[in-house]
Amino acid sequence: MAKKKRQGAPPFTLLIVPHTEYSPISFRVPVGLLYLILALAMAGLVGLFVFVVKYRALQAELSELRYQQQMGISRQNEMRAIILDQEDQVGKLSAQEEKLSRDLGELDRIAAEVRRIVGLDRNPTPTPRVRPDSTAILGAAFGPEVLGAMGPSPSWPRPERVAISPSTRGSRTTAPGLAQDLEELGVLMPEKLQEFNLLREQVGERVARVDPDKRSDPAELERQLRLYDAAPRLWPVRGIVTSGFGYRTLLEQRDFHEGIDIGVWWSTPVRATQDGVVVFAGWQPPGLGWTVKIQHEMGFATVYAHNSYNAVKVGQRVKAGQVIAYSGNSGKSTGPHVHYEVHLNGVPIDPMKYLEH
Ligand SMILES: [Zn+2]
Numbered sequence: 456m457a458k459k460k461r462q463g464a465p466p467f468t469l470l471i472v473p474h475t476e477y478s479p480i481s482f483r484v485p486v487g488l489l490y491l492i493l494a495l496a497m498a499g500l501v502g503l504f505v506f507v508v509k510y511r512a513l514q515a516e517l518s519e520l521r522y523q524q525q526m527g528i529s530r531q532n533e534m535r536a537i538i539l540d541q542e543d544q545v546g547k548l549s550a551q552e553e554k555l556s557r558d559l560g561e562l563d564r565i566a567a568e569v570r571r572i573v574g575l576d577r578n579p580t581p582t583p584r585v586r587p588d589s590t591a592i593l594g595a596a597f598g599p600e601v602l603g604a605m606g607p608s609p610s611w612p613r614p615e616r617v618a619i620s621p622s623t624r625g626s627r628t629t630a631p632g633l634a635q636d637l638e639e640l641g642v643l644m645p646e647k648l649q650e651f652n653l654l655r656e657q658v659g660e661r662v663a664r665v666d667p668d669k670r671s672d673p674a675e676l677e678r679q680l681r682l683y684d685a686a687p688r689l690w691p692v693r694g695i696v697t698s699g700f701g702y703r704t705l706l707e708q709r710d711f712h713e714g715i716d717i718g719v720w721w722s723t724p725v726r727a728t729q730d731g732v733v734v735f736a737g738w739q740p741p742g743l744g745w746t747v748k749i750q751h752e753m754g755f756a757t758v759y760a761h762n763s764y765n766a767v768k769v770g771q772r773v774k775a776g777q778v779i780a781y782s783g784n785s786g787k788s789t790g791p792h793v794h795y796e797v798h799l800n801g802v803p804i805d806p807m808k809y810l811e812h
Contacts, residue, residue, distance in 0.1 A: 574684025685753035686809040687728035694719040700805040713803035714796030723782040744786025758796035
């Protein structure tokens with residue numbers, strides 16, 4: 456048995472020789488143990504190989520994950536930067552939008568001031584050159600009573616189109632709210648432009664009525680515009696002017712005609728030519744017959760004479776266009792007509808100066 460074992464697998468000796476005075480150490484190692492060591496070493500190598508492969512795979516996976524994480528973080532940072540930038544822009548736009556709204560309010564205030572100076576706030580003369588769409592503007596500018604006179608307006612009122620009031624505002628700190636406000640401003644701007652163009656036309660028309668030499672001084676211009684606004688501009692009756700204002704020769708006598716004569720048939724309704732208060736309604740000697748006198752603002756007064764019938768009483772408030780008498784031939788008159796006078800601070804002036812053609 457022992458011999459067979461020796462033949463098949465002879466042992467060998469492992470000799471360790473130190474480089475000193477010590478004697479060498481020898482190990483007798485059986486071959487079986489060598490195989491075992493080799494097998495263990497092989498197994499260890501295989502295990503190490505597997506470990507290395509797995510480790511590298513894990514490492515690759517980990518670096519990929521790290522890469523993705525970093526990409527994610529950078530994208531997140533990018534997004535955050537974009538969001539911050541957008542928030543900043545929204546904030547700036549919001550501030551701009553707020554300023555625009557304030558400016559619009561200021562423009563409205565200036566327009567109202569101009570209207571007040573020119574007198575358009577009391578007696579608006581809306582030009583027909585307005586598109587039906589702009590009734591909201593006119594509503595804001597002149598009020599519903601004027602629009603009512605202009606005819607039915609299905610779109611009035613539309614306050615949300617007229618101004619962006621704080622109550623109708625969306626949350627301006629959010630982009631959709633801001634977008635909505637900006638859209639409203641975008642709609643409002645052309646309308647405002649049209650409104651101001653209309654106002655410019657109206658102011659131009661009124662300024663054109665003032666004598667050029669009275670336009671240079673702003674205070675005088677304002678007074679003249681107010682005067683024009685308060686002036687009686689309507690015709691008491693529609694007819695031919697048979698006799699003008701001023702000196703005329705009647706029956707070889709020079710005579711100052713303090714008004715104009717408008718030829719009309721009997722019982723034609725005579726209308727107040729401006730808002731005012733009736734200060735006289737009765738028989739006016741020597742020659743005016745049945746007469747009505749109305750006091751207006753800014754020192755204006757109007758006289759309507761030779762009536763057949765007076766329809767108002769002293770103290771009564773009348774509106775421009777209201778029927779105050781009926782035409783006739785009373786007093787010193789050669790035929791039915793209306794004798795119409797305009798006084799300014801007690802002095803008769805030519806009614807034609809203010810009459811609208
Ligand atoms: Zn007369």
